[in-house]
Amino acid sequence: MPIVTIQVTREGTTPGAASLTAEEKAALIKGSSQLLLDVLGKPLESTFVVIEEVDTSNWGWGGLPAQEFRRRRASPTG
Numbered sequence: 001m002p003i004v005t006i007q008v009t010r011e012g013t014t015p016g017a018a019s020l021t022a023e024e025k026a027a028l029i030k031g032s033s034q035l036l037l038d039v040l041g042k043p044l045e046s047t048f049v050v051i052e053e054v055d056t057s058n059w060g061w062g063g064l065p066a067q068e069f070r071r072r073r074a075s076p077t078g
Contacts, residue, residue, distance in 0.1 A: 002040070003048045004032045009066070010053040019053050 006028055010019050020028075029049040036042040060066045 001046050001048065002036050002042050003050065004036070005050045005052060006032065007052045007054055009059065010055050020051070025051050 008020060011017075013020065013024060028051060032049045033044045033047045036047050037044055056066050060069060062069045064072070
């Protein structure tokens with residue numbers, strides 16, 4: 001029984017959206033399950049997919065909180 005965990009930032013994919021849409025989540029579940037069927041032969045009904053939406057205040061990269069990293073990257077002076 002495979003369990004797939006997908007982590008995405010809670011930003012949405014369209015302007016003004018605060019999270020993924022139900023349709024986007026359904027597509028991620030379907031695609032992940034299909035991939036495990038195609039690659040490992042795991043039946044769709046035995047694959048569990050968990051989608052975790054991570055608040056932007058709870059992650060970072062480059063040694064900085066995500067919003068600060070983005071702010072610095074967007075600034076012409078860095």
